[in-house]
Amino acid sequence: MKRLVLAVMTVGMFLASAVQGAEELNNQAVTNAGGIGGVESLRGVSELETTRPADDFKRFPRDQGTIDSDYVYQPPLVPHSIRNYEVSLNANKCLACHSWKNAKEMGATKISVTHYQTREGQVLSDVSPRRYFCLQCHVPQADAKPLVENDFQRVDALR
The missing domain is CATH 1.20.5 (Single alpha-helices involved in coiled-coils or other helix-helix interfaces)
Known part of the structure; x- marks a missing residue:
């Protein structure tokens, strides 16, 4: 009960x-x-329901060559627009210019040898699958204003 x-x-x-x-x-x-x-x-x-005007397209400087690094081990920045570049399981537009086979002819920077190695250091004949999706690390440098104000300073050794 x-x-x-x-x-x-x-x-x-x-x-x-x-x-x-x-x-x-x-x-x-x-x-x-x-x-x-x-x-x-x-x-x-x-x-949430207010529509604001779209931001202007970011401008990518043309032919600016190599862009200096801001911190140690920073992946190199892309000095050109990558609009309409396909980087998928089936294609990688970056490799058309930057692979070791095409870089000299295209006047582009070669991919680092580290991109041809497995985690265990085994050297491969093609780009490692873990380094295939370039845009995970390499991004184009644009004239965009920062989303949030900051006081970031470059590493002294890189000035």
Whole structure:
């Protein structure tokens, strides 16, 4: 009998808390009618349903040659636009110019020998699968303003 009473009381408390939770959610929905509550981030506050004008396209300097590194072991930056470059399982547009076979003819920088090695240091005849997706590390340098203000300083040895 005690077990039955205890079970009924537990179910009753569970149902009461569920009803109270539903009422709180309903009150929040009324407060944020339309779902346009402001979202605050490091980029500022914005209303979810407010459409702002699109940003201008980033400009990529043409033929700027090698771009200096800002920190040790930084992957080299791409000094040209990569718009419409396909880098997928089936194709890698970067290799058309930067592979060891084509680099001299195309006047491009050769891929580092490290890109032809496995994690264990075994040398491969082609680009290692873990280094195949160039855009994971190498990005084009654009004239874009920083998303968030910062006071980053280059490493002294690289100045």
